[in-house]
Amino acid sequence: MSDEKRLKIAIQKSGRLADMSIQLLEKCGISLAKSRDQLLCRAQNFPLDIFLVRDDDIPAFLATDVCQLGILGQNGLLEKQALGNGKFAGLRQLLPLGYGKCRLSIAVPHDFDYQSISSLKGKVIATSYKGLLAQYLADHKIDADIVTMQGAVEVAPRTHLADVICDLVSTGSTLASNGLVEKDIILESQAVLVSNQIDDPDIAALAEKVTSRIKAVLRAENSRYIMLNSPIDSLDAIKAVLPGSQSPTVMPLQGRDDMVAVHAVCEEGVFWDTMEDLKANGANSILVVPIEKMLD
Ligand code: PRP
Ligand code: ZN
Numbered sequence: 001m002s003d004e005k006r007l008k009i010a011i012q013k014s015g016r017l018a019d020m021s022i023q024l025l026e027k028c029g030i031s032l033a034k035s036r037d038q039l040l041c042r043a044q045n046f047p048l049d050i051f052l053v054r055d056d057d058i059p060a061f062l063a064t065d066v067c068q069l070g071i072l073g074q075n076g077l078l079e080k081q082a083l084g085n086g087k088f089a090g091l092r093q094l095l096p097l098g099y100g101k102c103r104l105s106i107a108v109p110h111d112f113d114y115q116s117i118s119s120l121k122g123k124v125i126a127t128s129y130k131g132l133l134a135q136y137l138a139d140h141k142i143d144a145d146i147v148t149m150q151g152a153v154e155v156a157p158r159t160h161l162a163d164v165i166c167d168l169v170s171t172g173s174t175l176a177s178n179g180l181v182e183k184d185i186i187l188e189s190q191a192v193l194v195s196n197q198i199d200d201p202d203i204a205a206l207a208e209k210v211t212s213r214i215k216a217v218l219r220a221e222n223s224r225y226i227m228l229n230s231p232i233d234s235l236d237a238i239k240a241v242l243p244g245s246q247s248p249t250v251m252p253l254q255g256r257d258d259m260v261a262v263h264a265v266c267e268e269g270v271f272w273d274t275m276e277d278l279k280a281n282g283a284n285s286i287l288v289v290p291i292e293k294m295l296d
Contacts, residue, residue, distance in 0.1 A: 017191050024217065030210075056076065071194070073191055074189040078187065081131075129186075149161075222269075224288050230259065243274055265291065
């Protein structure tokens, strides 16, 4: 047992992604030991060790093969890669995870006359994302000065450390409460599953298993099971309205020769509009239920 090979994954210890990442692993049937105060947490029922670290450190954990998988914001990964020296070039984004959505944006004070990216020429820009910002400015052939700050970037214009900022925006409330206006989006980001190059085939197989469980969880979360009764005559119209469903199951309804029951897995959002369309096409008794697990 002690020489059993274990996969190692790095996730954020606390912060925006932490809870969602732990929940995601739990939905994959991986239960963590209760204490989350430690750096290292052993999964109870899967050969997986979970490293709870600062998100900023996750790329280094992967690059040095302390961990083989990691969950972090694309912004964090791309910034490390942009800063260069090739150290993080081998890290691969396996799967966007659909949470932790934010954007890296240029924001300016209310009274700053911003016409386009050219308005940044010769200005001072404060950011924690020097690598991505420098790349963006170079792509647009803009000469500007970058001031790197680790936090509280939003106060830089008020304290005359910079003219404008480039920072993460999620709800926008930080910008609003600091009198700043978002102007240009440099990058759209979300949490992503990342891996390094895994040489050991046993570890690679474990990583593949975790990845495919995560895929299955995300797919199930985005899918709904629809049940409805449809007039036989409008079956084609009803099938056409069912969002993202492959081949619905069609069954007879006892005592009715004009109606059938239709069951389908829909892999896209099922909205009120969709249900109203189904009804308008003659469907009734429409039920939409969540799917807990799904594996092809
Ligand atoms: C980010 C960013 C902003 C804030 C934006 O900081 O630097 O301060 O979130 O979010 P909002 O648009 O919802 O207000 P974060 O909380 O990740 O912490 P940090 O700045 O200390 O890294
Ligand atoms: Zn911040």
